[in-house]
Amino acid sequence: MAGRSKKKGTSGAARNYITRTRAVKKLQISLPDFRRLCIFKGIYPREPRNKKKVSKGSTAATTFYYTKDIQYLLHEPLLAKFREHKSVAKKIGRALGRGEAGDAARLEKNLMPKVKLDHIIKERYPTFVDALRDLDDALSMLFLFANLPSSEHIPAKTIALCQRLTREFEHYVITSHSLRKSFLSIKGIYYQATIQGQDILWLVPYRFVQRSGGDIDFRIMGTFVEFYTTLLGFVNYRLYTSVGLVYPPKFSAKSDEQGGELAAFQLEGKGTATNSASNAHDENAEIDPEAQAIADRIAAMPDVEEEEETMDLVLATEDDEEEATEGIDKFEPTAPDADILPQPQASSAEVASLFAPHTFYLSRETPRASLEFILKAFGCKRVGWDGILGDGAFTTNESDPAITHQIVDRPALSNGAPAPDVPETTNGGAAAPKIQWPHSTMPGRTYVQPQWVWDCINQGKLLRPDLYSPGADLPPHLSPWVKPKKGEYDPNLPLEAQQPDGEAEAFEDDGDEEDATFDVDGDEDMDAINDREDSVEAGEGMHVGDSEDEDSDDSESDAGPAAEELDGFESDAESDISEGEAARLQHQRELEAEATGKKLEVANPSRKEQNAAIRKKFDKKKRLEEEERDRQKMMLSNKKRKLLKRIEYGENKRDTESENLRRKRAKLEKAKAAAEAL
Template sequence: MGKIQKKGQAGAAKNYITRTRAVKKLQISLPDFRRLCIFKGIYPREPRKKKKVSKGSTAATTFYYTKDIQYLLHEPLLAKFREHKAVAKKIAKALGRGEAGDAARLEKNLVPKIKLDHIIKERYPTFTDALRDLDDALSMLFLFANLPSSEHVPAKTIALCQKLCHEFEHYVITSHSLRKTFLSIKGIYYQATIQGQDVMWLVPYRFVQRTGGDIDFRIMGTFVEFYTTLLGFVNYRLYTSIGLVYPPRFNADLDAQGAELSAFQIEGKGVAANGDVSHGDVSETANPEAQAVADRIAAAPVTEEEQPEDTQVVPAAEEENTETIDKFEAVAPDADVLPQPQASSAEVAALFAPYTFYLARETPRAPLEFLLKAFGCKRVGWDSTLGDGAFTSNESDPSITHQIVDRTAIATEDASETPDGAAPKVQWPRSTMPGRTYVQPQWVWDCINQGKLLRPDLYAPGAELPPHLSPWVKPKKGEYDPNLPLQAQELEGEREAFEDAEEVASEGEAEESDDEVDEDEGMESDASVEAGEGMQVDGSEDEEEDDDEPQKPADEFDGFDSDAESDVSEGEAARLQHQRELEAEATGKTLEPEVETTKSKNAAVRKKAERKRKEEQDERDRQKMMLSNKKRKLLKRIEYGSNKRDVEAENLRRKKRKLEKAKAAAEAV
């Protein structure tokens, strides 16, 4: 007979341990326990049967795996935490005795310094694992880099986050690894492909941040401490992989003047100590050995003997034409749509290379500078008020090809001064440089996401911008696509139904306004009528005028005001038409053809579409009857999601239709 086990000593009760017991077992304080768990990547666990684990108790309790806590018993940081606790007691005693000097000496010499290098190597055995976990690290560090300094967030931590973030951005610029970006409500999303891994991070906008009191900055500070160590390792590995010196040379004076990215000077490993390499020369010095071999081969002259006989000299123009991307066009309207080839990464990386950009002072300089340099532009200038490090701060520099502005249109004349109160002339800006292209900031983001230069006139200052869509969300079949016209997305009869509904609504508003006018006129006439004035008398002129008008016979029908006639079936309409033809033939009159109005056309199209949809629905119902009960329920869930998507798309199309109608009415005025 086996040994009888007691309750709570095996199974789930042994696999889990409460937080209180874990802290007592490790013999550290609760803040140190939280800090250690964050460093080691150990998080609370929720048991399946919580009542068995807690021995019948229903109180809210935090559980951990027992094996995780046993794993922490051998952590070297436990000794550091205990040393820190002992030194803290000595400092507290010195301060209690009023010995501030001894307390400062103890804090400077005896407080142990915690290093997380071994934890980074332990949690990320390969560099690919570190890249996969880089999303949260970058988002957190970019957030702290934009926070104001306070008692919870020291300036030293903010400066370290800014330094590491700028170093990472320099690698992205040098390697041309940035792929997509998106402006959202939360901030600016970036996605880069680094050594085959997609890394996405979020950078908040530079607004005035107000940190609330409900935020636990101790926990966030612990994450920042871990992520700064991680990003330092990652930056070192990334820089050395492309032959750059890490850490890059940092100019504190330029950084104090707001240079930001320009305060770092990137250089290769083979550059002389006294040679200052600008960021534009990084590609030439990233791998000096390979670059020297390439330069030697390119500089070597090719003799006639070495040149093959069948080699033909191709003009430069033809060579450029061969590098362009071919486009596959359909030869027939019903042909299949062929996938178009995408631009190569080298072409996308040099998207803005031939141009010189100037950023107006109202534009966000930091993200625009990063994006433009990441896609090949080496000449980015801005106003001197935005900081130092610009290629040029002179707005009238003739070498500037594009200027990014974000100002509203300026009215050059007052409406009161214009003749007949005409609308004032709108012109932006007050003075433009000839030969320069003026665009809004969204043009840069849309060009990057589409991998080509878009039409700048669509992004002109004061123009209504195209929709800025997420590059990670692709429109599916049946969903609303803002890039396509409404005619290509509308269902059959949808526009006609919308026009009829708008017409009915406008008629109802007109009738309500007429009723209000009649009531007001009646009230005014009652108030202004005096004795014997405005009364109807037999034989008056008004009655004689009414008698002269021909009255309609009682048996003549004038038609319904509603859409009842449109609801008549086609068979009934054909019967009535045949009856009219017989009556006209008997009386000898010619039957005048009925004038087909827009309302009748819409009704016919709508009825045809409804009939077609009803037939399709009946066919689907017949097919459902052949399915099993399980598959029918699954199909019902699928149809529920599809119908919900269709309703959302229809609502968006209706909004777009109303906006287009309002815009057309405003342009007509």
């Protein structure tokens, strides 16, 4: 008995997906509200495996969603807020149409519903760790909007809110010493912090003049900002209370107007907090007793100098065995070709006190906001800068004797002093006397470029400041998240340690050949080359002959490449014989010299001959390895041989890129050595 036939489009993939048009009609809201609701709830379009089955044979471009997701949105409380907002907007439009501006303002103030996303945050992030894992995009977006200028699309209130939330988060990172790495890239500055075991990476743009294009949909971005500000507010509150701090911290509007930024916020502990309306959230919060004990212990920690004295006393009383157990082991490779094992990172106490003993002064040309954040996150409590950069500096006096390091980003003169500023002209056109910067170099102070700070925190130690002195050629600034693999080019290693056998000699010969190719004697050679090119263009030597002589010439020309190949084999054989004959003759000369008692004169080979011998030996070794590899390939199956071919393609591409980089570096080092010789 045959079963009942099912109607097409009522089961399977056609039932699991729904088009956006049908979803909007089912929810009875407008398309902008639907987009906004999907962003809040984390519902995104889906791509079916077979669009023709889902769309009942249609091939038109259509956006699909999961039917269960749209069914889930039917019970969302925000739908009622959207419909209420729509009805109030109609009343306001009617009032404005009648010219009743006062009634319209009253309706907007009293009846316009306020959308709260608290319940959505709790739904999407059941645990606090889930919120931390999803914090990367939120921080990048909010730091971007915090640096944008206000416009008709971006209100100043939104920018101020993003600035407040991001600076509160930076204060927590500074207090908890959670920052681990940072990198200066073309897009901006990357930061990575480890908070409660979760690595959080975000991007902060440089403070240039931002010009937003007209092809950006700020409504979509504004919806994300609205969600992310609510999320970061919850996260900041939880982070502050976990270390025993009052949230929100005290904010000084006067200091913020004067460019204080981080200095505009004053952190307070729970013990010193006053019961005010601004701290209403903290009064009802549940504090973890273990976290509060840790916060009290951190608050009771002595200053840096007292801490160093106590640490000296503790270390003096410990035994040698206990001191040995506190050190961090280093994993050394057992063989020269072995893999490099990841080394253990420094402890949190060492990271927190990297810049603690020093006092920094930031020159006017340096990025003050990023440097202040990084220095304070790694233990520095005294950071000063010029008063023109804003409020909140430890000192604005550049000649303060307490300053140990000054960060500058200006070129230096040939005698080692920093370069002077551009001379100013008076009204009469005459040049005013040049003002050198700084007026005098302070003795005992270390002058470094800003990259020194980033490289120090990425490597977890204070690097040599002379490599980063003003005007010096800086070491390569590499990403701390990308580790060089075996066989790839590594800018940190010397060139000799990365070159395989025979490559250095090949680079030297290439340089000699390039010099020889550019050595053209006079204009006559160039004219001859041009004449030869013109003759080829005219078709010279392209005629086909009919005589026997021409046929014989053509046959000889056709046999040319084969003859050349045979000549090549003969030359190799002759070279082998000549080498054996040369060794025999050399031995004969040694015997004759020993018999007659004369001293044998040995001719020293030239540098070019030595390079040719080394390169020939390397090529022979490489050829033997390739032949052995080809023999091993013959034993593989067709499938494995194709897989090996793809692997070799990637390796050859990597090796070619590495060789090109090494070649460029060899040329630069050669040019630098020649310039220093002059």
